[in-house]
Amino acid sequence: MALVWIDIDNLPHIPIFQPLIAELQAAGHEILLTVRDFAFSVEKLEDSGQRFEVIGKHYGKATLSKVMGTLWRAWQLRRFLRHYPVDLAVSHSSRSAILAAWSRGIPRVAMFDYEHVSTALQERLATHILVPELLLKSGALKQSQRYHGYPGFKEEIYLAGFLPDPDFRKQLQVPESALLAVLRPPATTAHYHNPEAEAILRTILERLDCDGVFTLIMPRSPAQVSMFTALPSDRFQVLTRPVDGLNLISTADIVISGGGTMNREAALLGTPVYSFFRGTQGVLDSELSTRGKLSFITNSDDVIQIPLKRHISPDRDMVGFEVKEFVAQFLIDLLPPCDTKTRQG
Numbered sequence: 001m002a003l004v005w006i007d008i009d010n011l012p013h014i015p016i017f018q019p020l021i022a023e024l025q026a027a028g029h030e031i032l033l034t035v036r037d038f039a040f041s042v043e044k045l046e047d048s049g050q051r052f053e054v055i056g057k058h059y060g061k062a063t064l065s066k067v068m069g070t071l072w073r074a075w076q077l078r079r080f081l082r083h084y085p086v087d088l089a090v091s092h093s094s095r096s097a098i099l100a101a102w103s104r105g106i107p108r109v110a111m112f113d114y115e116h117v118s119t120a121l122q123e124r125l126a127t128h129i130l131v132p133e134l135l136l137k138s139g140a141l142k143q144s145q146r147y148h149g150y151p152g153f154k155e156e157i158y159l160a161g162f163l164p165d166p167d168f169r170k171q172l173q174v175p176e177s178a179l180l181a182v183l184r185p186p187a188t189t190a191h192y193h194n195p196e197a198e199a200i201l202r203t204i205l206e207r208l209d210c211d212g213v214f215t216l217i218m219p220r221s222p223a224q225v226s227m228f229t230a231l232p233s234d235r236f237q238v239l240t241r242p243v244d245g246l247n248l249i250s251t252a253d254i255v256i257s258g259g260g261t262m263n264r265e266a267a268l269l270g271t272p273v274y275s276f277f278r279g280t281q282g283v284l285d286s287e288l289s290t291r292g293k294l295s296f297i298t299n300s301d302d303v304i305q306i307p308l309k310r311h312i313s314p315d316r317d318m319v320g321f322e323v324k325e326f327v328a329q330f331l332i333d334l335l336p337p338c339d340t341k342t343r344q345g
Contacts, residue, residue, distance in 0.1 A: 001028055002087040002335040005106070007077070007097035008035040008052070011220075011242070012261040014044050015158040016092055016111075021050075023328035028338040032084055034077065036096075039220050044242040055080055056096065058221075061188070074099035081106070088334055092154075093117065098125050107334065113154050114260060115140040116280040122146075130330065138283045148330065153284060155264045156323035162269075164250035172243075172251075178214040179253045179310055185217070185224055186258030186277065194278035196299075197258045201276065203300040204256055209233045213308055216248070218262075253311040256297075260285065267293035268319060274306055 004024055006017050021031050033052040035041050045052050055076050059069025077100035089101035089108040101108040102125045110126035112119070115135050122129050126146060133149025135141050165171075174180050183204065186197040208215045217238045219225045228238045246265065249255055255266040255273040260282065266273035267288045275285065276297040288294040297303060 001030060001338050003030045003032055003085055004331070004335070005032040005034070005081065005084070005086040005089045005097075005101070007089070007091040007094045008033070008041055008045070009038075009091060009094035009097070010036070011039040011041045011044060013092045013094075014041060014048070015245070016154055017090075018048065018050075019158050019160070019324050020090075020328050020331065023324070024331065027332050027335075029332075029335060032086060034080065034097075036073065036094075040242050047242065053080065070095050070099070074103070078103050087336065088331070090331060095121050098122060109331065109334070111154070113284060114282050116282060128334070130327065132284060134287060135283055140283050150323060150326045150330070152323040153264055153268065154323070155261065155268055156319050157327055158324070159246070159265070159268055159319040160321040160324045162246055162250075162319065165244075165247050168244070168247040169251045172216070172248075174214050174216075177212070179212055179308055180251065181208055181213055181215040181308075182248055182252040182255045182257075182262075183208070183215050183217045184255070184257035184259050184262045185219060185228075187220055188224075196278040197276050200278070200297055200300050200303065201258065203303045204276065204297075204306075205231070205236075207303050207306065207308075208256075209235055210308070216252075218245075218248075253309070254306070256306065263294055264288060267291075272307075272311055 006021065008014055008017065024031060033050060034055050035045055035052050036056045037054050038058040042054055056073035059065045073096040077096055081100060081104050086106050089097060089106045091097035092111040098108055098110055098121055107127045109128045109130055110122040111130045113132050123144060123146065128148055129146045130148050130150060132153060133151055136147060136149045141147060169180065185201060213235060215236045217228045217236055219228055219238060225238055225240055228236065249262065249266045249271050250269055252271055255262060255271050257263050258276050260277060263273050263275045263285065274295050274297050285294060289296060
């Protein structure tokens with residue numbers, strides 16, 4: 001039996017790892033779970049009933065604050081790990097986890113799916129780097145034996161077998177006759193954030209504030225909660241706790257997001273989705289746009305092109321299990337067999 005440490009650095013990473021945790025446990029391995037207190041990640045894990053340790057928080061938008069915060073959390077994680085004989089460390093875009101595992105000599109798998117993030121730390125310190133194979137085939141990443149590609153999109157790891165709840169709209173108390181729009185603000189504290197997205201967001205809010213439209217806003221932080229609850233219109237509702245994101249996207253008539261993960265979820269589920277992410281466009285989003293599953297809003301003038309009409313969900317093809325099985329098996333193959341395992345000291 002091996003001990004796998006998984007670090008959750010941000011809210012979208014939780015659904016990625018939940019099915020992988022189940023696969024690892026089914027294979028006879030133990031899980032050690034840590035989470036950074038950021039973007040309602042703690043609340044989401046509390047709702048899941050999983051055991052975890054909260055270590056670190058968000059340390060601010062400024063570059064120096066980010067660097068110092070990463071180093072401080074890495075030191076906190078390193079101290080925490082001294083009590084556990086970890087065999088493999090796995091994380092998605094968690095630089096603190098990579099640093100902590102490296103300092104402890106623990107084999108480490110780094111995952112990411114946006115090629116325009118800074119990859120220097122992963123390329124230098126990660127034992128293995130797991131990314132969508134589209135990034136490798138496109139030439140967006142430099143050649144390295146550390147890179148391993150998996151088929152499809154990371155979102156397919158947890159979309160596999162998803163069946164929408166037909167009563168979810170009623171649970172949200174959204175009028176059946178209303179057009180339901182789901183709005184996700186941009187990640188204003190991310191290093192790749194472009195302030196152009198905030199100007200577009202203001203135009204989007206004006207566009208959605210009309211009769212027959214009900215908008216659910218999914219803020220990323222308490223600061224965004226405060227900003228959106230101050231909106232004067234009763235056509236907007238701000239979600240202050242995590243909800244089942246996949247059911248929310250599935251029941252929506254339209255998704256408008258300044259991020260990446262929710263856009264890809266909506267595209268893969270067949271919900272009309274408009275992205276006003278103004279960072280450098282990634283290979284994966286470009287691929288979905290080429291397939292006609294994702295539309296881009298590049299400026300405020302584009303907002304008027306968003307059709308505000310009810311979406312009758314077609315019979316959707318269920319996302320297959322190939323990506324989940326591939327990634328789970330990749331991790332399992334890095335672990336010693338359960339019956340011959342010799343624990344670390």
